[in-house]
Amino acid sequence: MSTTILILDAAASACDVLLARTYNSFLSVRKRSIGARRLPLLCSFFPPLRAHAMQDSTGANGPSEGSTERCLTEQAARLTDLARELHDAAAALASRAAADEQSLRTRALALDSDLRRLQSSVNSDLKNGSIDPTVAEKVEEELDRARYALSEGDAAFLLPTKAQGKFLKMFLGPVNVRATRKEIQLKVKEEYNNYRDRTAILFLLFPSILLLLRSWIWDGCFPTLPVQLYQAWLLFLYTSLALRENVLRANGSDIRPWWIYHHYCAMLMALISLTWEIKGEPDCGFKQRGVQLFLAWAIMQGVAMLLQNRYQRQRLYTRIALGKAKRMDVVWGETAGVRGQLLLLCPILFTLQGFEAYVGVLLLRIALFGATSEWQVIVCGILLIVMAVGNFVNTVQTLMEKSRVKARVKRIKTKQDMDH
Template identity: 70%
Template sequence: MADSKAALEDSAKNVEEEVGRVVELAKELQDSASSFMSKSSSDEQTLRHSALSLDSSIRRLCSLLRSLLSHNLIDPKLADKLQEELERARCIMVDGDAASFLPGKTQGGFLRMFLGPINVRASRKDVQLKVKEEYNSYRDRTALLFLLFPSILLILRSWIWDGCLPAFPVQLYQAWLLFLYTGLALRENILRVNGSDIRSWWIYHHYCAMVMALVSLTWEIKGQPDCAQKQRGVQLFLQWAMMQGVAMLLQNRYQRQRLYTRIALGKAKRMDVVWGETAGVDGQLLLLCPILFILQGFEAYVGLLLLRTALNGVVSEWQVFFCGILFVTMAVVNFANTVQTLIVKSRFKAKMKRSKSKQDLRI
């Protein structure tokens, strides 16, 4: 007890000196941190200026090559080679740590509505890639659920519910779709801010799907009598959702390998993502394109059926008419985007074949 008291008395004598020393250390640390941050800020401004200057030079040279090519002032083969080199240089910039010094895309109103004025652009490349991997993982998980959820509903409809779906499980599925499409739209907007190549339409497509899921939650699911006729649109929608799940699984399985190859060749960025009609080899195109076109045609058919159901008075709620218009609109624009992408790919392949044939003739 006496020893403890003596130790406390010694501490009391030294405590003022130790507190003063800690305060001095805190001030020194603050001064060092301020000096470091000031130097880092100066270095960052220098790197940012260099990155912007180099990006401007790449854009200027690309424009110059296009102008020279249009006036036949440069050999087309040389122009293609130089354009490929410039694209490789840009990929090096965008895929490396220098990307954090380039101006990013502005955050849209959708992100501001959900997250407020928060900057979601990652300064480090490894963090950006983690965002992309999480997006891919989310798509993998939801693809399975997209296939299983409607399958279970249709099986239970035949085995337990005597061909007539109850309202609650269908509305539960619509609530899950609202959550799914909101999550996809948020992730895709964040990916775009961080340099991904996601097309605007696919994000707008998810906006439309969100609106449709929200409207469907207020749609009263009719039962008996004439349940089969009243729920024909719901049944076809569930069948379409199953097909969508199959297409998503095929895309996730086959397409990423092609993207990794394009990244290795310097023709794509590591933040880019894959889409259903962007297959890189003929075998994948032969498999996925028919599925996509059937899926889009079936989507339009479901929309037309909902419109007919509403106009004939079988189910006269405005939600049915609204969802029918959305289905038809999304099907038409999806089809147009798919055809446009395939035309671009066919032109690129024809260009590559012509270039290869010229090289063979010279040999």
């Protein structure tokens, strides 16, 4: 019995010693872990660096500052090496892409040259009568499909671009604004159409508000500031439209040059009108007659823009579906479509152009024979007349072109019916 008690006492003593050693070891490990937490957090993401830093930081005197600095240095060196590797890989990829693009560009130019040569040969043979018109028509259809696939797909950027012009270079410098992907080009075109829709509403709203305020609040006399703010907005509007249209032309859109020149003239007129003194009393109504007529013309222009945007966009979608227009074309210059649109739009457009010319003539009369003889009035009158004549000529040319196309289609259908 006594022997058993002695054995139990010895075992208890051994357990006490073991527990004491375990507790001391726990405290030592805890102190080391607290010291290790002083290392930067980035070291924990790299196991080799972390093990090396932990080994150096848990010496006899606790964690050292040199181990932390060494960890940061090795970390920065590792990231620098990774950045260099990524740079080299990106440079190699760009080099391969440039070589592939040059090869594709050469093929695209050769294909475009072959299409032009074959089209010229077909036209020459058809003119000389050495080819059947039916065969020539089939060949032209195939050529149209090939041109459409080349110009309307992602290969379009491989073809030579149109000159960007001095206007874009003046605002943006000698930069290439042509998108390499077709979806980006179409997004630019869609944003341009949406911008025209928004500005057409504002074009109608701003002059209407000015005329209403003149009658209700300003006692028939425009103050200078609201009119000049409207003219500043016109300058911004026409400048932004001209910029967007030049970008669209560089990306393959078939915008008639006149519409861009029209916006240049409108920009110049808005800029000059900002320096035009808006005279008040006495005889305010007579002095501001030109401003009233210009705002009335602006209201008519807003109505015409809304109608054009509505009808012409639908017409353009139809022409694109029929293959008669490109996806990058816009609604400028597409004067009318079906007969109902002709009956509605043409009278409005011709009336608007006539009224625009009338306002220009009136401004010249006021400047030459009236109380206001400022040079701004003369220049604005001349610009309005030039824009009215240009719009009229462009509208007539568009209608004549449509009539020729319709006559050609009618002749082809008649010939096909006779052959059958």
